[in-house]
């Protein structure tokens with residue numbers, strides 16, 4: 001069972017962002033799957049590294065899109081991206097000192113909870129009429 005199941009209600013109608021959201025779901029599911037099968041440090045670190053890189057790249061693309069659209073919620077939305085990326089960066093750095101499947105599982109659930117909430121609120125504002 002994957003941790004996250006994609007639903008069409010997450011679609012924004014902006015192709016590049018929708019593609020990346022689905023890709024992020026895949027990355028989170030891979031972290032979760034490798035963790036569930038108690039994969040070794042290198043394998044899990046690889047998945048976590050990929051998730052972190054894609055998350056950072058996605059935030060950059062989305063912020064660019066918002067600037068182009070002159071989205072009025074840009075500052076608050078970017079601040080939320082920055083805050084969450086800091087949280088993930090801190091968590092990933094912590095695993096370098098202490099590798100613990102239970103903690104990584106906790107992080108996967110945390111990212112799952114955040115991304116579902118974020119796409120349906122902050123990201124949804126990108127396409128709502130009148131913002």
Ligand SMILES: [Fe+2]
Pocket residue numbers: 062077081118122123
């Ligand atoms: Fe966002």
Ligand SMILES: [Fe+2]
Pocket residue numbers: 017021058062119123
């Ligand atoms: Fe997004």
